[in-house]
Amino acid sequence: MLLKQVLVAALLSLSSVTAFPNPNNLHDVEARDVEDNLVARGGNHHDCGSYASWNDGKNCCVCKDNGKNYDSKTKSCNCPSGLTWNGHQCVHDCGKDATWQYGNCVCNNKGETYNPKTKTCSCPLGQYWNGKNCQVDCGKDASYDYKQKKCICKKQGEIYNSNSKTCSCPPGTVWNGYACVVDCGKEAHYDKWQKKCVCNNKGEVYNSGSKTCSCPGGQYWNGKKCVCPYGKVWNGKQCVEDCGKEAHFDYNQKKCVCNKNGEIFNSAKKTCSCPDGQFWNGKQCVCPYGKVWNGKQCVPDCGKEAHFDYNQKKCVCNNKGEIYNSAKKTCSCPDGQFWNGKQCVCPYGQVFNGKQCVPDCGKEATFDYKQRKCVCKNHGEIYDSKTKTCSCPDSQVWNGKQCVCPYGKVWNGKQCVEDCGKEAHFDYNQKKCVCNKNGEIFDSKTKNCKCPDGQYWNGKQCACPYGQIFNGKQCVPDCGKEATFDYNQRKCVCKNKGEVFDSKTKTCSCPDGQYWNGKQCVCPYGKIWNGKQCVEDCGKDAHFDYNQKKCVCNKNGEIYDSKAKTCKCPDSQYWDGSKCSCPYGTVWDGKHCNQDCGKDAHFDSNQKKCVCNKQGEVYNDKSKTCSCPYGQYWDGSKCACPYGKVWDGKQCVPNCGKDASYDSKQNKCVCKNIGQVFDSKSLTCSCPSGTSWNGYACVPDCGKDAHYDSNQKCCVCNNKGQSYDSKSKTCSCPGNQYWDGNKCACPYGSTWDSSKKTCKLNYP
Numbered sequence: 001m002l003l004k005q006v007l008v009a010a011l012l013s014l015s016s017v018t019a020f021p022n023p024n025n026l027h028d029v030e031a032r033d034v035e036d037n038l039v040a041r042g043g044n045h046h047d048c049g050s051y052a053s054w055n056d057g058k059n060c061c062v063c064k065d066n067g068k069n070y071d072s073k074t075k076s077c078n079c080p081s082g083l084t085w086n087g088h089q090c091v092h093d094c095g096k097d098a099t100w101q102y103g104n105c106v107c108n109n110k111g112e113t114y115n116p117k118t119k120t121c122s123c124p125l126g127q128y129w130n131g132k133n134c135q136v137d138c139g140k141d142a143s144y145d146y147k148q149k150k151c152i153c154k155k156q157g158e159i160y161n162s163n164s165k166t167c168s169c170p171p172g173t174v175w176n177g178y179a180c181v182v183d184c185g186k187e188a189h190y191d192k193w194q195k196k197c198v199c200n201n202k203g204e205v206y207n208s209g210s211k212t213c214s215c216p217g218g219q220y221w222n223g224k225k226c227v228c229p230y231g232k233v234w235n236g237k238q239c240v241e242d243c244g245k246e247a248h249f250d251y252n253q254k255k256c257v258c259n260k261n262g263e264i265f266n267s268a269k270k271t272c273s274c275p276d277g278q279f280w281n282g283k284q285c286v287c288p289y290g291k292v293w294n295g296k297q298c299v300p301d302c303g304k305e306a307h308f309d310y311n312q313k314k315c316v317c318n319n320k321g322e323i324y325n326s327a328k329k330t331c332s333c334p335d336g337q338f339w340n341g342k343q344c345v346c347p348y349g350q351v352f353n354g355k356q357c358v359p360d361c362g363k364e365a366t367f368d369y370k371q372r373k374c375v376c377k378n379h380g381e382i383y384d385s386k387t388k389t390c391s392c393p394d395s396q397v398w399n400g401k402q403c404v405c406p407y408g409k410v411w412n413g414k415q416c417v418e419d420c421g422k423e424a425h426f427d428y429n430q431k432k433c434v435c436n437k438n439g440e441i442f443d444s445k446t447k448n449c450k451c452p453d454g455q456y457w458n459g460k461q462c463a464c465p466y467g468q469i470f471n472g473k474q475c476v477p478d479c480g481k482e483a484t485f486d487y488n489q490r491k492c493v494c495k496n497k498g499e500v501f502d503s504k505t506k507t508c509s510c511p512d513g514q515y516w517n518g519k520q521c522v523c524p525y526g527k528i529w530n531g532k533q534c535v536e537d538c539g540k541d542a543h544f545d546y547n548q549k550k551c552v553c554n555k556n557g558e559i560y561d562s563k564a565k566t567c568k569c570p571d572s573q574y575w576d577g578s579k580c581s582c583p584y585g586t587v588w589d590g591k592h593c594n595q596d597c598g599k600d601a602h603f604d605s606n607q608k609k610c611v612c613n614k615q616g617e618v619y620n621d622k623s624k625t626c627s628c629p630y631g632q633y634w635d636g637s638k639c640a641c642p643y644g645k646v647w648d649g650k651q652c653v654p655n656c657g658k659d660a661s662y663d664s665k666q667n668k669c670v671c672k673n674i675g676q677v678f679d680s681k682s683l684t685c686s687c688p689s690g691t692s693w694n695g696y697a698c699v700p701d702c703g704k705d706a707h708y709d710s711n712q713k714c715c716v717c718n719n720k721g722q723s724y725d726s727k728s729k730t731c732s733c734p735g736n737q738y739w740d741g742n743k744c745a746c747p748y749g750s751t752w753d754s755s756k757k758t759c760k761l762n763y764p
Contacts, residue, residue: 049075057726060714066090070712088754095119109134139165155180185211201226244270260284303329319343362388379403421447437461439470480506497521539565555580598624615639657683673698703729719743735759 046054048061052070055062061070063077067090070077079090094105098114098121105114107121111134114121123134136144138151142160145152151160153167157180160167169180182190184197188206191198197206199213203226206213215226218239228239240249243256247265250257256265258272262285265272274285277298287298299308302315306324309316315324317331321344324331333344336357346357358367361374365383368375374383376390380403383390392403395416405416417426420433424442427434433442435449439462442449451462454475464475476485479492483501486493492501494508498521501508510521513534523534535544538551542560545552551560553567557580560567569580572593582593594603597610601619604611610619612626616639619626628639631652641652653662656669660678663670669678671685675698678685687698699708702715706724709716715724717731721744724731733744736759737752746752746759753760 047075051075051077055714058714058724059726060712072711072713093119095121097121137165139167141165141167183211187211187213242270246270246272262286301329303331305329305331321345360388362390364388364390419447423447423449439463478506480508482506482508537565539567541565541567596624600624600626655683657685659683659685701729705729705731 048054052061052063063070065077068077068079079085082092083090084093092100092105094100098105098107107114109121109129112121113124123129126137127134128137136151138144142151142153153160155167158167159170169175172183173180174183182197184190188197188199199206201213201221204213205216215221219226219228228234231242232239233242235249241256243249247256247258258265260272262274263272264275274280278285278287278293287293290301291298292301302308306315306317317324319331319339322331322333333339337344337346337352346352349360350357351360359374361367365374365376376383378390381390382393392398393415396403396405405411408419409416410419412426418433420426424433424435435442437449439451440449441452451457455462455464455470464470467478468475469478471485479485483492483494494501496508496516499508499510510516514521514523523529526537527534528537536551538544542551542553553560555567558567559570569575573580573582582588585596586593587596595610597603601610601612612619614626616628617626618629628634632639632641641647644655645652646655654669656662660669660671671678673685676685676687687693690701691698692701700715702708706715706717717724719731719739722731723734733739737744737746750759750761
């Protein structure tokens with residue numbers, strides 16, 4: 001009872017105002033109030049259409065329905081995009097299957113998922129609605145287990161297939177009515193104890209691939225069990241030949257092999273015994289002492305390096321050419337030879353003569369132990385160690401008995417030479433008869449010798465009179481070793497071309513500055529002989545200047561190229577017949593020919609035009625002069641506009657600062673941002689009083705709590721549901737509501753009454 005009195009008192013205090021407006025229908029109330037006031041004053045001066053009314057406080061049309069936005073173009077009211085009208089307010093359009101709760105569309109059926117595109121609800125993929133909730137669709141053969149969170153087959157042992165939503169036994173098993181067991185086919189059954197398929201017929205082997213049974217390799221079913229064909233026995237793996245007690249069947253050799261090592265199997269008797277000549281020593285078949293088994297019979301033991309030869313009846317070495325040592329039972333090559341991997345051989349260049357290795361002398365010679373060299377079989381022939389052949393000495397021939405010289409020649413101990421008589425001998429180098437006395441001349445007809453004309457025999461040699469020498473023909477003046485006497489010039493001439501003869505020393509040398517290159521006198525590299533001395537080689541177009549000590553072009557003004565040794569006019573100039581000149585209309589700047597720009601300008605190679613020497617001046621092509629652009633003047637360092645003006649690229653205009661530019665048509669400074677006003681004192685732009693720049697235009701200043709809406713053309717609160725006060729430029733919740741952080745809300749224990757536009761106390 002006391003609680004009721006407290007609640008009633010609170011409600012009365014809250015209801016001191018005639019009615020609390022619904023925050024969601026605030027615009028509706030304000031619009032209607034404004035409309036009533038306008039009607040009371042005699043009419044509405046603002047046409048807002050049927051769905052809105054003029055609000056003096058906001059200075060704009062406000063929709064009658066709470067939450068709707070006013071469209072000034074169509075004079076209509078609509079909910080914001082994505083919202084719909086439910087008869088009372090704008091709410092999110094969630095479709096028929098869902099409702100808007102806590103800032104999201106929530107499906108009416110618990111567990112369903114909302115699709116914002118189709119605005120419908122459905123169970124998650126693979127689930128269906130059973131009338132109460134979403135349940136996983138497991139098909140007929142299975143049911144959903146919530147603990148395991150998966151579909152479980154109704155028949156124990158079966159595996160669930162999520163794709164087909166069916167259950168079946170694991171691969172290789174079948175359902176026998178109680179459980180999944182291994183599928184063994186018709187001829188076998190599954191044995192639980194052995195945990196494998198067992199054939200129905202005893203002894204048969206199960207084939208898991210074909211799921212059939214058959215007798216093991218080689219056996220057949222006789223109606224009772226698996227047996228081997230006649231004459232064969234089962235060894236545990238397959239049917240093999242019956243080898244008797246003393247032998248067994250070998251799989252690799254595919255024949256009966258005796259149990260005792262070395263014994264031979266007798267297929268007729270199915271018995272084993274040692275080969276002829278061998279006996280059983282308790283472990284294996286062996287030959288008598290001193291003999292070994294060679295695969296056929298017992299033979300003398302020749303060791304590992306030899307074998308017994310039946311034909312020779314003795315031990316023969318395995319390696320060809322080796323000699324057998326019966327005491328050691330080993331083999332080795334004869335003295336001097338070695339084993340090359342195939343046979344015994346002598347060292348390279350030697351042969352075996354039956355006793356030892358000697359040098360290989362070929363077929364035409366034999367090795368002489370005393371001389372320690374190869375000696376030809378034919379007397380007089382000479383041995384050639386490279387070809388290992390014999391032949392007569394150079395120019396001799398074999399006459400059947402010995403080597404002899406051809407007719408008219410004699411052997412001098414080295415070769416056959418001409419018969420020169422007693423006073424001369426044959427000279428190998430000159431290949432002719434040379435007199436024994438130095439200087440005498442040989443007469444081939446008489447085969448006699450005498451001094452040349454003009455010379456005499458002095459007891460030692462033929463000599464010319466004093467002061468003369470023999471030149472090969474006659475006695476001439478002595479010019480030394482480096483020169484010869486020239487009959488035409490009647491003087492000594494140097495043998496080397498270009499050298500100069502010194503009569504005192506009787507020697508020759510190159511002129512000063514030159515040197516002998518092996519063929520003639522030449523100047524050092526890069527120099528030539530001018531008739532007096534060696535100078536720089538300047539080519540045809542230039543000459544060496546002694547004063548400047550460099551190559552100078554023959555034509556005045558040309559430039560010398562030291563690499564090509566040629567001359568040409570500087571770049572862009574040409575030879576006019578007397579000097580290097582620039583083409584008409586151009587001048588030489590010291591490096592190349594450029595356009596003649598007059599005194600006030602120079603040619604700029606980068607811009608390829610005449611550029612004024614003074615910064616900012618403009619060049620006149622006709623007069624070839626420079627001056628400041630129209631309206632500017634030269635201030636001593638640059639072209640400048642009069643005080644208070646700036647250059648806009650074409651002319652001097654008033655200085656409008658950074659925020660504005662000069663408009664020549666309006667003849668004033670115009671702000672770059674539309675709507676802003678220019679201040680000529682500060683040279684800046686700003687929005688008119690009561691407005692501010694929003695980044696795009698000047699709009700009414702709505703304060704911190706609101707912003708200007710260009711569509712509604714009025715200030716709109718940032719927090720939805722709050723009311724805007726144009727005087728204080730602030731926003732607040734209507735009536736006695738408060739802002740809970742997300743929206744305007746009634747105090748605890750009360751709700752909004754849309755009809756009375758106030759918070760209504762909730763009675764218990």
